[in-house]
Amino acid sequence: MARIGIYGGTFNPPHIGHIHAAQQAFALLKLDKLLLIPDRIAPHKVLPAGSATADQRLQMLKIAAAQIPYAQIDDCELRREGTSYTYLTVQELKERYPNDELIEIMGTDMFLSFRTWRNPEMIWSKATLAVLCRGDKDEKSAILAEKEVLETLGAKVEVVPNEVTAISSTNLRRMLAFDCAAAYLPDGVLQYIRENGLYGANENYRQLPMKRLEEVVISLIDPKRVNHVLGCRDTAVMLAKHWGADETDAARAGILHDITKALRGPLQLTLCDAYGIVLDDFSTKYPKTLHALTGSLVAERIFGENKAVVEAIRHHTTGKADMTLLEKIIYVADYMEPCRDFPGVEKLRELAITDIDAALKLGLEMTLELLKKQGSEVSPASRDALLWLSGKDRCKC
Ligand code: FE
Ligand code: FE
Numbered sequence: 001m002a003r004i005g006i007y008g009g010t011f012n013p014p015h016i017g018h019i020h021a022a023q024q025a026f027a028l029l030k031l032d033k034l035l036l037i038p039d040r041i042a043p044h045k046v047l048p049a050g051s052a053t054a055d056q057r058l059q060m061l062k063i064a065a066a067q068i069p070y071a072q073i074d075d076c077e078l079r080r081e082g083t084s085y086t087y088l089t090v091q092e093l094k095e096r097y098p099n100d101e102l103i104e105i106m107g108t109d110m111f112l113s114f115r116t117w118r119n120p121e122m123i124w125s126k127a128t129l130a131v132l133c134r135g136d137k138d139e140k141s142a143i144l145a146e147k148e149v150l151e152t153l154g155a156k157v158e159v160v161p162n163e164v165t166a167i168s169s170t171n172l173r174r175m176l177a178f179d180c181a182a183a184y185l186p187d188g189v190l191q192y193i194r195e196n197g198l199y200g201a202n203e204n205y206r207q208l209p210m211k212r213l214e215e216v217v218i219s220l221i222d223p224k225r226v227n228h229v230l231g232c233r234d235t236a237v238m239l240a241k242h243w244g245a246d247e248t249d250a251a252r253a254g255i256l257h258d259i260t261k262a263l264r265g266p267l268q269l270t271l272c273d274a275y276g277i278v279l280d281d282f283s284t285k286y287p288k289t290l291h292a293l294t295g296s297l298v299a300e301r302i303f304g305e306n307k308a309v310v311e312a313i314r315h316h317t318t319g320k321a322d323m324t325l326l327e328k329i330i331y332v333a334d335y336m337e338p339c340r341d342f343p344g345v346e347k348l349r350e351l352a353i354t355d356i357d358a359a360l361k362l363g364l365e366m367t368l369e370l371l372k373k374q375g376s377e378v379s380p381a382s383r384d385a386l387l388w389l390s391g392k393d394r395c396k397c
Helices: 016-028 054-067 086-096 108-112 120-126 137-152 169-177 189-195 210-220 223-243 247-256 265-274 281-285 287-301 307-314 325-336 345-354 356-374 380-396
Strands: 003-009 033-038 071-073 101-106 127-133 157-161
Touching: 003 016, 003 086, 016 033, 016 054, 016 127, 016 157, 033 054, 054 071, 054 189, 086 101, 086 120, 108 127, 108 137, 120 127, 127 137, 137 157, 169 265, 210 223, 210 247, 223 247, 223 325, 247 287, 247 307, 247 325, 265 287, 281 287, 287 307, 307 325, 325 345, 325 356, 345 356, 356 380
Parallel strands: 003 033, 003 101, 033 071, 101 127, 127 157
Antiparallel strands: none
16 A cells, blocks of 8 residues: 655745655655645635736646656646535545555645635545644644544544745745745746746836835735735825925835835845845844845835835834934834824824924834833844934934
């Protein structure tokens, strides 16, 4: 009896995270055969606009799979009409391999939601479930608890420790737009993407008109941040009007300020690496704060924004000494836009209209206080900003 792994997915596009997971699954599950199965229509997600067609995803998977010659691409879901339910695939494969053990491979999220899939009992009656687990403590205990539940229901579950490469297809599409995805794509896939103009890889985003800029930004940021970003833009424009700064610059910096925020720490570092940026000690230690720097790089190199906009994005999390009016406005707008709700925000909103420096100072002080509570280090740039503002205060006396 052979052990046949089933590794399904949308592969939109296939990336090295998929390849590494397939390699680990093959070795650790001691598989005799591994089937890569691209879906036709994924049951749990709607593909974003501009995605590759099913045939293009298949072609890219063929290129990617050249790195794992023992894997076999199976197009059974592409040939089947309608939604690509796993239970139908497992049923079909069981008919094809009646005497072998089928092993349905999945990541943690899929495993934890497995009982909500269509006909889960049909799947576990015909296949062992294998979950690739990153091994962080919380995730492991959630997986073990779910394993117990599923086993009580009659499923056979294998947990595979896995060094998952930190990339998702969604983030990979962002990295493509930011021109720094090469490290995450198997040889040939990036070339295919460029040759076929997929995922906006060949699009020119430089100096887009405002409406188009808004559409592009919304397509690239975390959907949960859309209201924040639009709120920051509108607030920045209001403050620019009030204080006499350039309203267009304020709008563009406001909408772009968190453009790279969805990228997790390692991806921030990859972006810096791809752009040839050498980081200081603080940024290397706290990659979470890097989205201001990477956002400014993307604003400059991908969106072709002017220096004032780029610098306002660059300093929106920490501030710095000698901030321009636009830099102050973006810092404060980010802090007080309408979605913000925390003790002190009303005071900040008042000050933003009466004394922008005082609003900036209050924002910096509140951040410092929060960092202190969290036991995190304060950025040297924020200290410089506060010293600079205190100096200005003294000058007023
Ligand atoms: Fe931010
Ligand atoms: Fe923000």
